[in-house]
Amino acid sequence: MKKIALVLLLNSFFAFSQTDAEMLRSIHTQALTNSNCYAWLDHLSNKIGQRLSGSAGAEKAIQYTKAEMEKMGFDKVYLQEVMVPKWVRGKKETAYIQDGKNKINVPICALGGSIATPKGGLTAEVIEVYDFEQLAKLGDKVKGKIVFFNHPMDPKNIDAFTSYGEAGKFRWMGPGEALKYGAAGTICRSLSLSLNDFPHTGSTGYRDAPKDKWIPAAAISTNAAELLSKKLKENPQLKFSFTQSCEILDDVLSYNVIGEIRGSEHPEKIMVVGGHLDSWDLGDGAHDDGAGVVQSMEVFRILKSLNYRPKNTIRVVLFMNEENGGRGGKKYNEQAQANNENHIFALESDCGGFSPRGYSIESSDANYNKVMEFKDLLAPFLLYQIFKGHGGSDIEPLESKNILKVGLRPDTQRYFDYHHAGNDKFDAINKRELELGAAAMASLVYLIDVHGIAQ
Amino acid sequence: MKKIALVLLLNSFFAFSQTDAEMLRSIHTQALTNSNCYAWLDHLSNKIGQRLSGSAGAEKAIQYTKAEMEKMGFDKVYLQEVMVPKWVRGKKETAYIQDGKNKINVPICALGGSIATPKGGLTAEVIEVYDFEQLAKLGDKVKGKIVFFNHPMDPKNIDAFTSYGEAGKFRWMGPGEALKYGAAGTICRSLSLSLNDFPHTGSTGYRDAPKDKWIPAAAISTNAAELLSKKLKENPQLKFSFTQSCEILDDVLSYNVIGEIRGSEHPEKIMVVGGHLDSWDLGDGAHDDGAGVVQSMEVFRILKSLNYRPKNTIRVVLFMNEENGGRGGKKYNEQAQANNENHIFALESDCGGFSPRGYSIESSDANYNKVMEFKDLLAPFLLYQIFKGHGGSDIEPLESKNILKVGLRPDTQRYFDYHHAGNDKFDAINKRELELGAAAMASLVYLIDVHGIAQ
Numbered sequence: 020m021k022k023i024a025l026v027l028l029l030n031s032f033f034a035f036s037q038t039d040a041e042m043l044r045s046i047h048t049q050a051l052t053n054s055n056c057y058a059w060l061d062h063l064s065n066k067i068g069q070r071l072s073g074s075a076g077a078e079k080a081i082q083y084t085k086a087e088m089e090k091m092g093f094d095k096v097y098l099q100e101v102m103v104p105k106w107v108r109g110k111k112e113t114a115y116i117q118d119g120k121n122k123i124n125v126p127i128c129a130l131g132g133s134i135a136t137p138k139g140g141l142t143a144e145v146i147e148v149y150d151f152e153q154l155a156k157l158g159d160k161v162k163g164k165i166v167f168f169n170h171p172m173d174p175k176n177i178d179a180f181t182s183y184g185e186a187g188k189f190r191w192m193g194p195g196e197a198l199k200y201g202a203a204g205t206i207c208r209s210l211s212l213s214l215n216d217f218p219h220t221g222s223t224g225y226r227d228a229p230k231d232k233w234i235p236a237a238a239i240s241t242n243a244a245e246l247l248s249k250k251l252k253e254n255p256q257l258k259f260s261f262t263q264s265c266e267i268l269d270d271v272l273s274y275n276v277i278g279e280i281r282g283s284e285h286p287e288k289i290m291v292v293g294g295h296l297d298s299w300d301l302g303d304g305a306h307d308d309g310a311g312v313v314q315s316m317e318v319f320r321i322l323k324s325l326n327y328r329p330k331n332t333i334r335v336v337l338f339m340n341e342e343n344g345g346r347g348g349k350k351y352n353e354q355a356q357a358n359n360e361n362h363i364f365a366l367e368s369d370c371g372g373f374s375p376r377g378y379s380i381e382s383s384d385a386n387y388n389k390v391m392e393f394k395d396l397l398a399p400f401l402l403y404q405i406f407k408g409h410g411g412s413d414i415e416p417l418e419s420k421n422i423l424k425v426g427l428r429p430d431t432q433r434y435f436d437y438h439h440a441g442n443d444k445f446d447a448i449n450k451r452e453l454e455l456g457a458a459a460m461a462s463l464v465y466l467i468d469v470h471g472i473a474q
Numbered sequence: 475m476k477k478i479a480l481v482l483l484l485n486s487f488f489a490f491s492q493t494d495a496e497m498l499r500s501i502h503t504q505a506l507t508n509s510n511c512y513a514w515l516d517h518l519s520n521k522i523g524q525r526l527s528g529s530a531g532a533e534k535a536i537q538y539t540k541a542e543m544e545k546m547g548f549d550k551v552y553l554q555e556v557m558v559p560k561w562v563r564g565k566k567e568t569a570y571i572q573d574g575k576n577k578i579n580v581p582i583c584a585l586g587g588s589i590a591t592p593k594g595g596l597t598a599e600v601i602e603v604y605d606f607e608q609l610a611k612l613g614d615k616v617k618g619k620i621v622f623f624n625h626p627m628d629p630k631n632i633d634a635f636t637s638y639g640e641a642g643k644f645r646w647m648g649p650g651e652a653l654k655y656g657a658a659g660t661i662c663r664s665l666s667l668s669l670n671d672f673p674h675t676g677s678t679g680y681r682d683a684p685k686d687k688w689i690p691a692a693a694i695s696t697n698a699a700e701l702l703s704k705k706l707k708e709n710p711q712l713k714f715s716f717t718q719s720c721e722i723l724d725d726v727l728s729y730n731v732i733g734e735i736r737g738s739e740h741p742e743k744i745m746v747v748g749g750h751l752d753s754w755d756l757g758d759g760a761h762d763d764g765a766g767v768v769q770s771m772e773v774f775r776i777l778k779s780l781n782y783r784p785k786n787t788i789r790v791v792l793f794m795n796e797e798n799g800g801r802g803g804k805k806y807n808e809q810a811q812a813n814n815e816n817h818i819f820a821l822e823s824d825c826g827g828f829s830p831r832g833y834s835i836e837s838s839d840a841n842y843n844k845v846m847e848f849k850d851l852l853a854p855f856l857l858y859q860i861f862k863g864h865g866g867s868d869i870e871p872l873e874s875k876n877i878l879k880v881g882l883r884p885d886t887q888r889y890f891d892y893h894h895a896g897n898d899k900f901d902a903i904n905k906r907e908l909e910l911g912a913a914a915m916a917s918l919v920y921l922i923d924v925h926g927i928a929q
Contacts, residue, residue: 051629174506174906177855212906374829374885376856400632401831403858430829430885432906451629451667451887 039396039469042325043462047400049321050458056317057450059087060310060372064303064445071131071300072340073105073271080296084276084337088316092323093278093335101350103273103340106131108300109264112237114206117142117258118250125243126216127206128301129263130190130223131343133236140262141165141204141235147251150189151196162201165259167251168193169208169244172435179212179431180370183438186210187221194236195226204235206259208244210435216240217440220299222343237261275347276337278319284330289355291334291365292318292464295341295413302443306434309445310372310453312337314427317457318464329468331363338413341369348413355417362419364467366427366460367411371437373429374452375459377404381424385473389423393466402459404428423472427460494851494924497780498917502855504776505913511772512905514542515765515827519758519900526586526755527795528560528726535751535767539731539792543771547778548733548790556805558728558795561586563755564719567692569661572597572713573705580698581671582661583756584718585645585678586798588691595717596620596659596690602706605644606651617656620714622706623648624663624699627890634667634886635825638893641665642676649691650681659690661714663699665890671695672895675754677798692716730802731792733774739785744810746789746820747773747919750796750868757898761889764900765827765908767792769882772912773919784923786818793868796824803868810872817874819922821882821915822866826892828884829907830914832859836879840928844878848921857914859883878927882915 050056063070063080070076081098088096114127129135147167148154154166168189172182190207197205209219223236239247250257276296282288294311298304315335322329338347355362377397380387390405397403409415410424417424429452437443518525518535525531536553543551569582584590602622603609609621623644627637645662652660664674678691694702705712731751737743749766753759770790777784793802810817832852835842845860852858864870865879872879884907892898 047632048630175503177502177910179906213904374887376831401859404856432829432910433904436904449668449888449891451634455632455887 039466042465043396043400045325046321046461046465047458049324050317050454050461051451053324054317054454054457055320056313056453056457059313059316060305060448060453061445063309063312064305068303069300070296070298070304072103072273072297072343074300077273077297077339081274081276084296084312084316088276088278088335091278091320093319094281096278098274099277099350099354101273101275101339101346102270103346104344105268105271106343107266107268109135109266112261112263114239114259114261116247116250117260118254125246126218126240127237127261128218128220129265130236130238131220131299132223132267133194133263133265134233135264135266136204136235136262140260142258142260143203144256145247145251145259147248154196154200158200161197163203166193166197166202166205167247168205169248171208172210172212174212179435182212183210183435190221190238191223192226194223194234195228198225198228198232198234202234206237206239206261209238209241210438211241212435214241214245216242217442219439220301221439235263237263273339275339275351278335280319280329280333282331283328286332287361288331289334289360289362290331290464290468291336291362291414292460293336293338293413294368295347296337297340297342299342299439301439301441302437303445304443305445305448306371306437306443307439308341308369310448310456311368314368314453314457314460318461321457321461322465327465331468333464341412345412348416352416352418362417362422363472364423365410365414365417366425366463367414368427368456368460369411369413370426370429370431371434372448372453372456373433375402375427375429375456377402377428378463379406379408379410379426379428381408381410383421383473386423389473396466397462400459400462421472423467425463427456429456494921497920498851498855500780501776501916501920502913504779505772505909505916506906508779509772509909509912510775511768511908511912514768514771515760515903515908516900518764518767519760523758524755525751525753525759527558527728527752527798529755532728532752532794536729536731539751539767539771543731543733543790546733546775548774549736551733553729554732554805554809556728556730556794556801557725558801559799560723560726561798562721562723564590564721567716567718569694569714569716571702571705572715573709580701581673581695582692582716583673583675584720585691585693586675586754587678587722588649588718588720589688590719590721591659591690591717595715597713597715598658599711600702600706600714602703609651609655613655616652618658621648621652621657621660622702623660624703626663627665627667629667634890637667638665638890645676645693646678647681649678649689650683653680653683653687653689657689661692661694661716664693664696665893666696667890669696669700671697672897674893674895675756676894690718692718728794730794730806733790735774735784735788737786738783741787742816743786744789744815744817745786745919745923746791746817746869747915748791748793748868749823750802751792752795752797754797754894756894756896758900759898760900760903761826761892761898762894763796763824765903765911766823769823769908769912769915773916776912776916777920782920786923788919796867800867803871807871807873817872817877818927819878820865820869820872821880821918822869823882823911823915824866824868825881825884825886826889827903827908827911828888830857830882830884830911832857832883833918834861834863834865834881834883836863836865838876838928841878844928851921852917855914855917876927878922880918882911884911
């Protein structure tokens with residue numbers, strides 16, 4: 020028995036040692052010496068710019084990435100039709116605090132999906148709340164007023180996404196809750212861990228309320244939130260005024276962009292690698308999620324340049340409309356179900372182009388353990404952080420028996436300095452960090468392609 | 475036997491479980507919610523600025539940090555005299571490539587310790603070399619020319635410091651090698667992994683050459699190095715001209731700044747936590763090493779605010795002159811030897827204020843294993859990277875039997891974008907990353923204070 024155990028141990032050791040370790044090294048060398056992802060992102064950010072669903076930028080990004088992918092040696096590159104919501108911001112928003120005779124302008128932006136204010140703006144007294152419980156207790160006192168959700172992201176969490184999850188609900192559910200009590204509008208504190216002057220946009224919604232009950236919803240910068248809170252303590256009767264002219268238009272036709280290479284041994288088994296092509300409209304979406312898009316393309320470029328022929332079918336999928344509808348991810352799944360496809364693996368990069376630290380695993384224990392078997396292979400590349408967590412919004416709808424979903428996990432500390440704000444721009448990207456993220460993705464794609472998922 | 479092993483296992487489990495895990499959590503919460511390190515760094519960077527040894531800025535930084543530490547509750551705060559070299563840059567340097575009639579200005583800076591050019595500048599033909607072997611082969615052909623060390627930092631290494639170690643020798647030893655063959659001067663490619671227009675300074679030297687043989691030495695930006703190399707291929711006879719007026723003055727008196735709290739159980743055992751107060755003179759030294767200074771001060775602030783009373787004596791040491799002489803570290807050791815002190819632990823932060831990833835351990839195997847025992851306690855804070863490596867330049871001279879030396883290891887990818895260059899400024903610092911680095915330091919100080927080092 021002992022001898023057999025030793026042989027098994029040695030076998031499993033060799034299976035993971037030479038070739039895999041060398042391949043992971045080659046993948047990283049390719050990424051760090053010969054990448055194209057930074058140049059692609061430069062184009063997406065600086066030549067195209069913002070790519071909100073249904074915008075001219077989104078359309079240009081579809082055509083650009085399709086054309087680039089067509090040069091890369093995929094077996095096929097195609098567009099997948101998807102109807103997307105179209106929300107437009109309109110004129111730049113303005114806001115001020117009216118404290119007696121004192122008028123203080125503050126940085127503001129409409130939340131995605133919000134309606135406009137009346138033409139002359141919405142001016143009302145403000146009620147500050149920390150959470151929905153406090154709102155519910157206030158009840159009718161909220162009537163006719165602007166509800167100010169001032170719930171800072173919790174600085175205590177080491178992972179910034181934990182704080183985003185907690186504080187985020189006041190952005191995306193706040194207006195729907197506030198209108199129940201007759202609020203005239205809502206403003207929320209921007210979801211950022213730093214104090215700055217950038218308002219951070221993002222999706223909001225009105226839950227199940229009928230359209231005629233909807234109220235304008237906006238975000239103010241964290242500095243403005245601190246100021247407003249201070250001023251309210253001094254003068255609870257002060258007024259806040261904001262003007263926004265955003266509009267919800269009819270849905271329009273858009274596309275997921277897909278590049279596919281057929282598997283040499285198991286063409287029926289599909290592995291997806293992706294990010295989302297749409298972005299918010301205030302910056303140029305370099306981190307969210309230009310980075311994920313170009314890293315996904317780079318994964319294929321790396322494997323191709325190393326003459327690696329995948330056993331399974333690999334699809335690079337650039338999803339449309341993650342930010343304000345998630346329609347691209349849903350559509351991709353719909354088509355996968357309609358075609359009875361077998362997806363074994365889906366990997367998404369949508370947490371910024373920062374230094375990669377590991378992977379967030381959404382799967383069965385068996386598949387989690389499968390990834391953990393690669394631990395020692397990944398350690399030389401400082402990919403230590405392998406934990407059970409969310410895979411990604413675009414791959415969330417994807418249904419397939421036993422699928423292993425993974426999110427690339429970069430360092431999270433700087434992400435919410437830029438997320439959905441005007442400074443999410445190309446100059447916030449570090450070339451090597453972007454490349455290392457792509458290498459971390461390619462490494463896991465390779466390992467899963469070779470060693471498979473748990474049965 | 476088995477039962478005993480289980481009891482031992484449980485004991486060791488409990489020894490490290492509740493109290494330690496809770497303490498590490500408290501340390502991180504203190505750092506992330508109540509820190510003062512960012513404010514201190516703001517003052518050092520924006521109110522004081524560059525702190526090159528012997529400069530007015532260095533003197534102000536000594537007085538400022540001493541005054542701040544005197545407010546913090548140390549048992550004593552004192553200055554330790556140290557004579558430091560004084561090198562001054564003089565007027566802003568200029569340089570150009572003269573390619574026929576075409577004159578192209580390029581960004582340049584004198585290397586620290588270099589002599590000036592003749593008043594009208596040094597103009598000569600250029601010989602590009604990759605390394606010292608190539609230089610030696612050229613031999614006398616170098617005579618009267620400017621040697622251009624164009625040795626890029628290797629992008630393939632995951633740890634940027636590995637590449638710095640390899641390419642760095644051409645900066646610090648290049649002039650000493652080139653003068654052997656009669657070179658008129660040297661320029662080196664800036665030590666940065668990115669292509670940009672910042673020249674990066676840093677120490678250089680002339681090895682054992684007599685003073686009358688010394689030649690002017692400078693660094694040009696990475697973009698300029700690429701351009702010059704390209705131009706040289708087209709026209710090997712082109713000339714390069716640079717003018718610098720730097721000077722080496724007499725040594726001056728300066729200080730290490732030290733705050734000490736006496737150990738409650740083992741006052742004779744000393745633990746050092748430090749960074750270096752001096753900086754280069756092109757930026758404001760926010761990353762190198764303002765970050766290490768304020769993180770070291772923050773370590774004490776955190777422990778104090780948690781009412782933690784150390785068993786061993788803890789000294790926060792702000793070393794002078796790491797950059798161009800290392801005199802502060804040497805002096806600290808001299809005094810330690812003279813006083814027959816017993817140092818058990820020294821921790822330095824001098825790799826930038828970026829997101830911490832772990833620790834570089836310079837010690838016996840037994841002490842390395844001691845730190846590795848804390849692995850599971852450190853993992854929730856993403857401090858995974860514990861490896862044998864350099865502790866730090868300032869703690870390097872410190873001699874003590876069995877001492878455990880540790881360097882805080884932040885993410886290295888961005889460091890050489892700023893290192894020794896004009897953009898090493900406060901705005902390149904992320905507050906949370908700085909705080910997390912301080913928490914990583916305080917965590918290890920606490921663990922070693924409680925559990926000791928290997929015997």
